[in-house]
Amino acid sequence: MSAPAAEAFGFTYRFEPAVAGAQGEDLTILALHGTGGDEHDLVPLARALAPGAAVLSPRGQVLEGGAPRFFRRLREGVFDLADLAARTEALGDFVDGAADRHGIDRGRIVAVGFSNGANVAASLLLRRPGSLAGALLLRAMVPFEPETPPAPGAVRPVVTIAAGLMDPLVPREQAERLATLLRSAGAEATLELVPAGHQLTQRDLAIGQALLARLSGGPGARDAPRR
Numbered sequence: 679m680s681a682p683a684a685e686a687f688g689f690t691y692r693f694e695p696a697v698a699g700a701q702g703e704d705l706t707i708l709a710l711h712g713t714g715g716d717e718h719d720l721v722p723l724a725r726a727l728a729p730g731a732a733v734l735s736p737r738g739q740v741l742e743g744g745a746p747r748f749f750r751r752l753r754e755g756v757f758d759l760a761d762l763a764a765r766t767e768a769l770g771d772f773v774d775g776a777a778d779r780h781g782i783d784r785g786r787i788v789a790v791g792f793s794n795g796a797n798v799a800a801s802l803l804l805r806r807p808g809s810l811a812g813a814l815l816l817r818a819m820v821p822f823e824p825e826t827p828p829a830p831g832a833v834r835p836v837v838t839i840a841a842g843l844m845d846p847l848v849p850r851e852q853a854e855r856l857a858t859l860l861r862s863a864g865a866e867a868t869l870e871l872v873p874a875g876h877q878l879t880q881r882d883l884a885i886g887q888a889l890l891a892r893l894s895g896g897p898g899a900r901d902a903p904r905r
């Protein structure tokens with residue numbers, strides 16, 4: 679049975695516990711919806727990516743004409759950087775608080791973000807590099823250009839950026855620049871170019887499943903030699 683939405687740490691959110699015995703049960707997916715979505719939107723995607731993973735799914739706090747978002751923008755693709763910085767910190771604090779409340783392993787949180795949700799996940803990776811074990815960034819842009827190179831955190835997040843080759847909102851150079859920035863922040867970032875627009879396809883699902891399967895396993899499993 680799915681959990682109802684809860685309120686905590688300034689966010690409305692949904693939490694689905696891990697499913698024992700199912701693939702990815704050691705992970706928690708931090709699900710971050712696109713503009714106009716809510717805390718329910720990406721739960722089916724998260725389940726399809728890793729059926730056993732717990733899902734922590736907040737709703738963006740900003741409303742744009744009634745559409746929830748994770749931070750304000752001035753217009754399409756032009757972000758309110760002060761708001762982005764503050765909202766990113768608030769999201770990081772929410773994750774910390776929710777981890778304590780729900781007994782989530784802080785070292786096994788993987789963000790799955792779409793569009794605006796991918797952008798705030800990228801911002802979190804640049805501001806708090808050690809806060810995520812990995813991330814699937816679906817149709818992400820560069821959220822902001824850091825003034826100084828971000829200091830790599832203690833963990834090395836494994837990140838896949840899935841960019842749409844025909845995406846009218848996100849030019850390919852944005853995804854390439856984001857991969858470079860994330861690498862400079864200590865992430866292992868891979869850019870996948872998908873023959874698609876802004877909307878997701880089966881190929882995105884397959885790319886995400888491969889990432890989640892890689893991140894699932896015992897401590898250090900992802901670095902173990904492959905046979």
Ligand code: MLT
Nearest residue numbers: 713751754755793794797
């Ligand atoms: C953003 O505002 O984060 C991007 O333009 C993507 C979107 O339309 O949500």
